[in-house]
Each structure stands twice: as C-alpha cells, then as structure tokens.
Amino acid sequence: MMPTTTNSAYWKKREKEERKWQEKNIATDAAFNRAIERYYNIAIAQINKDIDHQYQSLAKSVGGLQTAYSAVDAADIADYEFEAQKLVMQAAQMRAQGKRVTYAEFSDDVNRRMKIYNATMRINRLEYLKSQVGLHLTEANMNIDADLGVKLNDSYVKEVKRQAGILGSNLKFNNAIINDDNIAKIVMKQVGGANWSQRLWLNQDALKAALDSALTTGLIAGQSNQAIARNLRDQVRTTIKNHAYVTERLARTETARVQYQAQIDSTKAADYKYVKWYAEPGACRVCQEINDNDDYDLGYGVFPVDEVPQIPIHPNCRCSISAYWIDSKDKHSD
Numbered sequence: 001m002m003p004t005t006t007n008s009a010y011w012k013k014r015e016k017e018e019r020k021w022q023e024k025n026i027a028t029d030a031a032f033n034r035a036i037e038r039y040y041n042i043a044i045a046q047i048n049k050d051i052d053h054q055y056q057s058l059a060k061s062v063g064g065l066q067t068a069y070s071a072v073d074a075a076d077i078a079d080y081e082f083e084a085q086k087l088v089m090q091a092a093q094m095r096a097q098g099k100r101v102t103y104a105e106f107s108d109d110v111n112r113r114m115k116i117y118n119a120t121m122r123i124n125r126l127e128y129l130k131s132q133v134g135l136h137l138t139e140a141n142m143n144i145d146a147d148l149g150v151k152l153n154d155s156y157v158k159e160v161k162r163q164a165g166i167l168g169s170n171l172k173f174n175n176a177i178i179n180d181d182n183i184a185k186i187v188m189k190q191v192g193g194a195n196w197s198q199r200l201w202l203n204q205d206a207l208k209a210a211l212d213s214a215l216t217t218g219l220i221a222g223q224s225n226q227a228i229a230r231n232l233r234d235q236v237r238t239t240i241k242n243h244a245y246v247t248e249r250l251a252r253t254e255t256a257r258v259q260y261q262a263q264i265d266s267t268k269a270a271d272y273k274y275v276k277w278y279a280e281p282g283a284c285r286v287c288q289e290i291n292d293n294d295d296y297d298l299g300y301g302v303f304p305v306d307e308v309p310q311i312p313i314h315p316n317c318r319c320s321i322s323a324y325w326i327d328s329k330d331k332h333s334d
Contacts, residue, residue, distance in 0.1 A: 011276075014166075014276075014322065015278065018278040018320060018322060019278070019281065021162070021320070022278065022280050022281060022318055022319075022320060023281060025255070025259075025318055026280075026281070026318060029248075029251070029252050029255065029318075032147075032148075032151060032248075032251055033248045033251075035144075035147060036144055036244060036247055036248055036251070037244060039140040039143050039144055040140055040240050040241070040244050042136075042139075042140065043136040043137055043139070043140040043240065044236055044237050044240055046136040047132070047133050047136050047211075047236050048232075048233045048236055048237075050129060050132045050133070050136075051129065051229055051232050051233060051236070052229055052233075054125060054128075054129050055226070055228060055229040056229075076128060080128070080131065080132065080135070083135060084114050084117065084135055087110065087114065087135060087138060087139055087142070088110060088111060088114055090139075090142070091110040091111070091142055094142065094146050109145075109197075109201050110138055110142055113134060113138055114135070114138065116134075117130075117131035117134040117135060117138075126215065126216065129215060130208075130211075130212050130215055133208065133211050133212070133215070134208050137204055137207060137208055137211075138204070141200060141201065141204040144200065144247060145197055145200055145201075148196065148197075148200070148250075148251055148254070149187065149197070151251070151255065152187045152196070152254055152255060152258050153183055153187055155255050155258050155259050155262075156178075156183055156186060156187065156258045156259070156261065156262045157178050157183065157262075159258075159259045159262035159263060159266075160177055160178050160262045160265065160266055163262065163263060163266035163267070163270075163322070163323075164266065166322060166323070167266065167267075167270045167272070167323055176269075177262075177265050177266070177269060186258055186261050187258055189257075191257070196250055196254045199250055200247065200250060203243060203246050203247060203250070206243070207239065207240065207243040210239050210243070211235075211236060211239055211240075214232060214235040214236070214239065215232065218231060218232050218235075249315050249316055252315075252316050252318070253312050253315045253316060253317065256311050256312045256317050256318055256319075257311065257312055259311075259320065260310065260311035260312070260320070260321065263275070263320065263321050263322060264305070264308075264321070266323075267305055267321075267322075267323045268305060270323065272305065272323035272324070272325070273304060273305055274298060274302055274303065274304060274305060274323070274324040274325070274326055275302070275303055275305050275308050275321045275322060275323055275324055276299075276301050276302050276303075276321065276322055276323075276324040277290050277291050277293075277301040277302075277303065277308065277309075277319065277321055278291070278301070278319060278320045278321065278322065279291035279301075279319050280317070280318040280319045280320070283319060284313075284314065284317075286313055286314065287313055287314075287317065287319050290309055290313070290319075291319075298324075298326060299324075299326075302324050302326070305323075308321055
C-alpha cells in the first residue's frame with residue numbers, strides 16, 4: 001500500500017526501487033538489442049553468400065563483369081521466386097497469429113516490397129543481386145517488427161501491474177486500461193506523423209538503398225571480381241551494423257513511451273494528483289534538470305500529473321515517473 005505521507009524513509013526506499021527497475025529496463029533493452037543483432041547477422045551472412053555466389057559466377061563467365069548487366073537465367077529466377085513466396089507466406093502466418101497487437105499494414109509492407117524486388121530482379125544480374133539483398137532485409141525486418149510489437153505490448157501490461165502494486169490497488173481499475181483495443185491504440189500511436197512500425201520499414205528502405213549503392217559502385221570501380229566481392233562483404237557488414245543502431249534506438253525509445261503511458265494511466269485511474277520524476281542512471285542534463293525541478297513548490301521532481309514532461313524526453317531516454325502524495329494538497333482517500 002502506498003502511504004498517504006511525505007515520510008522521507010518511504011520515498012528514499014521508493015527511489016531505490018525505481019532505480020533498480022530502471023536498471024532492469026536497461027538490461028532488458030540490451031537483451032533485445034542482441035536479438036536485433038542476431039536477425040541482422042543472419043541477413044549479413046545470407047547477403048554475403050549471395051555476393052560470393054554471383055561474383056563467382058561472373059568470374060567463370062566469358063564476359064566477366066559485363067555479364068552483370070546480362071539477363072538472369074531461368075534457374076536463378078525460379079530459386080528467387082521460391083524464397084520470395086516462402087517469405088510472403090511467413091508474413092501472412094505471423095499476421096494471422098496476431099501476437100496480441102497487430103499492425104494492419106504489416107503483410108502489405110512485405111508484399112509491396114516483394115513486388116518491387118520481383119519485378120526488378122528480372123532486369124539483369126546486378127538487379128537480381130539487389131533483389132536478393134532486399135529479400136534478406138525484409139525477412140530480418142519482419143521478425144524485428146513482430147518481436148518489437150510483442151515487447152511493447154508486454155511492457156505496457158507489465159508496467160500497469162507494477163504500478164498497481166506500488167499504489168496498493170487491485171487490478172479492478174486496470175481492466176479498462178489493459179484491454180486489447182486500448183493497448184493497440186497506445187502501442188501503435190503515431191509520433192511525429194508515423195508509428196514505430198512505419199519507421200522500422202522506412203529504416204529498412206534506407207538500408208536497402210545504401211546497400212544498392214554499394215553494389216553498383218563496386219561494379220564500376222574497375223577491380224577484380226574477387227576484390228569487389230571482398231570489399232562488398234565488408235561494406236555490407238558495416239552498413240547494416242550502422243543501421244542496426246537506429247533500430248535499437250527506436251526500440252528503446254518506444255518502450256519508454258509505452259511504459260510512461262502506463263504510469264500516467266495508472267496514476268490517473270487511482271486518482272492520484274501528483275507524480276515524481278525519477279532520472280535514469282547517467283541521466284542527461286535536460287532530464288536531470290527535470291529531476292531537480294521545484295517550480296510548483298511541491299518538492300524536487302514533483303509535478304501535477306497533467307504537467308509532468310512526457311517521456312521520452314529524447315531518443316534512448318529511460319527516465320520514469322510514479323504517483324506521489326502530498327499531505328497538505330492531496331485529498332485522495334484510500
């Protein structure tokens with residue numbers, strides 16, 4: 001039960017508990033980053049395998065690099081179409097499973113990109129290789145999209161339940177908060193004109209464009225097949241690793257957003273009027289200033305619930321808030 005008091009011992013304990021929760025969040029973020037890395041590493045391995053295969057074929061051909069602009073043979077087209085169809089079916093199955101929060105455009109995102117790749121891969125071997133790259137990136141992105149959707153859903157529900165424990169409330173008032181429709185609206189909320197899933201697919205398009213450019217540049221560099229393949233393998237790994245950080249940052253930032261919404265929703269549902277800001281470990285100057293703020297003469301880092309700054313303050317922000325009681329002002333009754 002959260003006491004209706006400003007007792008300093010209680011709030012010091014709460015601060016320690018909140019810091020432990022923040023540290024646990026940071027560890028969970030790191031674990032999710034490793035999952036993202038695994039998906040991208042699979043894509044890197046597959047792309048580099050395709051690069052080696054294509055450049056070995058070019059090296060054996062009569063025309064050498066010139067055949068990069070020749071037609072793709074029927075066997076390669078058949079292989080690609082098989083892999084593409086398998087990926088589209090996988091996307092449809094994942095959408096059908098729902099995973100609690102579904103993104104209505106998810107399989108459309110996959111299908112739209114696959115149609116483009118299917119069309120361009122018939123132009124010549126260079127475009128075929130680019131389409132293979134697109135296929136592997138789409139598979140990685142599809143898996144990340146699904147996993148992140150589950151992570152955001154679970155983060156909201158778990159935080160509502162954690163807040164119920166802090167506030168000493170049963171889950172009666174939480175029933176309306178944690179229904180599927182409400183969670184879906186919160187998880188898929190647009191920020192700056194796009195939701196997290198749309199940003200994830202836009203990031204994939206930017207990554208694909210960067211790799212396409214590297215493939216094209218490699219062909220006109222005047223190097224041997226072996227040198228081009230070696231350089232491309234290095235570029236693929238570096239480019240994907242750089243873009244992986246964008247995905248990791250998106251996951252951290254969106255998780256903070258839904259957890260903050262759970263904190264606000266729980267506080268209001270329990271009819272508390274004030275919240276306290278808890279700066280994350282190693283907080284930036286802006287977040288620390290919020291933590292040290294006393295503009296409302298309520299105590300350091302204490303705000304009326306409708307006036308507290310929204311989290312995340314910035315990308316990667318992992319600060320948090322929780323309900324706060326002020327004896328002289330709060331009329332909350334248990």
